[in-house]
Amino acid sequence: MAASSRRNPPPLPGAENQDPLSEMAGEDSDEGEDIFVGNSNPVAEAFQPDTANGEEPADLFSEAETSTAVNSSITTSKSNGVHSDNENDLFAEVSVELSMENPSTTAKSSGAEFTPSLTLSATQPESMEQLEEEKDEDSFDMEVAVTNPEKIGDGMNAYMAYKVSTRTTLPMFRNRTFSVWRRFSDFLGLYEKLSVKHSLNGCIIPPPPEKSVVGMTKVKVGKDDSSSADFVERRRAALERYLQRVVCHPSLLQDPDVREFLERDELPRAVGTHTLSGAGFLKMINRASDAVSKMTIKISDSDAWFDNKLQEVESEELQLRKLHAVVDSLVNHRKELCGNTAVFAKSMAMLGNSEDNTALSRALSQLAEVEDKMETLHQEQAASDFFILAELLADYIRLLGAVRGCFEQRMKTWQRWQEAQSTLQKKREVEAKLLWANKPDKLQQAKEEITEWEGKVTQYERDFDRISVTVRKEFLRFEKQKSKDFKSQIVKYLESLLQSQQRHVKFWEAFLPEAKAIA
């Protein structure tokens, strides 16, 4: 096992990590039509990391099938708040896998994915009924939406309130449809609560969107331009995705804090959320991972799986960062193209005016109009590039950070167990010495300590096994989710490109007769 690979901290030190995120946070995405329409399904597959290790794809799929089974066991049990997830030991999981083999294949053949899908339609204020565009089967039957951003108050104390609407048939909720109003810090507060409770178990907690002082200040100050609107829309969409990921998670959904977040009318104001900016979050993760990587670790061979997966995660994160930078560049270049096309269109119009041949003059004016339309197309495409691709990548870069956090949590647990074992060993040595030196009262204390530490060792070992199971399960669920997410978003992106090209054809086909009419 390549223990040495783990000795290297994640390639990007804390400071460097801040760049893509802080740059995103402070970004004034200029133009912006609110065109984020269509379904946002965190559902799909086909994204595969750089397959340097050839065996991975096969692994992923075989694991995926079994994980489907595991998931179904949990979801279909329709638990009423009692979630025995943490109590599963390795063997229970195996038996569950075997028994669920058949349902998984039939479920798969229906073309649906097992993990709950959350669908969403347009950002415009809509009734919950319109949010029901489901493409896939729901095991959870749970949908959330974040809509209707509204500015509350004025000046520097102002804030944006968002409507959080839920539609569900799960019995643990009081109603089937309901909505509440939440502000950004509420979302952060939720994250903090979940983090405190679940991250020690090895759960992958979806990270919230980042804070942005610049963006929000503009909004507060009342700058009523497209960059503010853009910022608000971007945040709204990010909050929605965040919430969808939370409720998508079988364990997190059971958490009373989540329920409270969705249901309760007035939520106590979350405090201490100033520490959770995106940069801060990453710093936290990286500090942890630095500490962990400094340990010289050699776990048993059965741990190869974790080691490989962590490596995958790290390399994937690198890829995504790179990709994100390029997509960013694409967005900027397309915006440039927009501007240049608009200027060109005007220039063509002027030329058309100058032209003394009537038919040619008209054709040139028409050409100017076509180019104007092109500009609109480019603008919309830039928004697509951003909202569909760039945000997807940004989300997953953060998620991968959270995944790394999980792995590191597991390592810490292991370390704690090892340390307990060595402490126990020392205690036993002390006992042996005392036996030999024949000091009965000290001996009694030593025996008590040994018992205590034996208990701790057993406890910590069990903890470690438990967290290993959880992390493994979480990871597989995550991979599946990620695949779906990427596939669906990429399909969406391609569809937006397709639409753009269709309109492209229409515009030029309308122009052609004008050109032919020149005489």
Added chain:
Amino acid sequence: GTKVSIKPERPLSKEEATARSVSVDLNNDASLLIDIPDALCERDKVKFTVHTKTTLSSFQKPDFSVPRQHEDFIWLHDALVETEDYAGLIIPPAPPKPDFESPREKMHKLGEGEATMTKEEYTKMKQELEAEYLAVFKKTVQVHEVFLQRLSSHPILSKDRNFQIFLEYDQDLSVRRKNAKETFGSFFKNMVKSADEVIISGIKEVDDFFEQEKTFLLDYSSKIKDSTARAEKMTRSHKNVADDYIHISATLNSLSVDDNTKVEGRVASDEELKLTELLRYYMLDIQAAKDLLYRRARALADYENSNKALDKARLKSKDITQAEEHQQQCLQKFDKLSESGKRELTSFKGRRVVAFRKNLIEMAELEIKHAKNNMALLQGCIELLKSN
């Protein structure tokens, strides 16, 4: 340096050759057919193979080729401009110098950044750059070809002695070129450049036709210059977008989004070829037309001066005959220029309209074709992903 050679797979038909060019109605006359079938690029220098097929007895052979450099074309152009007899003609604009700056710079940057990208990405970028290089190359061949074809289809210019030398002389022209420079110098050119607008706009026009032409050309010239610059900027942006797609697809190596790059890139380079080239060509052509106006304006000024001189001579009763002769000469020259100028400008107008029509149609058709290709590709991708 890279050696790039272009040879069409088979000899181009006349239709295809015409389709390649910005201008129309060229190379139609079988008595003198010129084309550039092939060119070689070595470092900075491009060597064109100029091929002539003729039935005219003024040439030594009916079918022959010579190698020529860009500087030879400039020499020919300048020689024509400086020929007094052609003052009343629109001399086709000189082809612009081959400019490989952009792809070369990009190639250099690519080489520097090779370490930071995957092999696949590097290969793709390299391919794109080679395509860009090729596009620039094709473009420069085209403009040089069109220049010669404009000459060969002009009733007067096609008979020019220098033109014939250019086509036929099988030795290196650079010796001749050096001699020519000494004879004519570049002072004429400078004069033209600086005095141009002032003289044309200042002169009192006696002829309605020319008055209108002047107004039109001055205005149109500045507009088309502007349009050309904007079009270039726009297509450059488009190229940037295409490059980004290459990087994206290289990183998403398992998906088939990479096909987009070829298409987006090609759209950019085709747009470049059609629209920008059209505008650039006519920007130059209009400059040539303006040059004609300038020459005529100068002739008019000369004529008016000669009138004044004649009046002075009559007053002083000195050198009257001389003055009268001079005045007659000026008048003749002016009339000749006016007559030929009118002809040239009218046919220029017609040519321009036809060329715009052809190019705008082709451009629209290309846009449609590419968009439809894109759509097919995208649909394929989408179906593939959905079916998984």
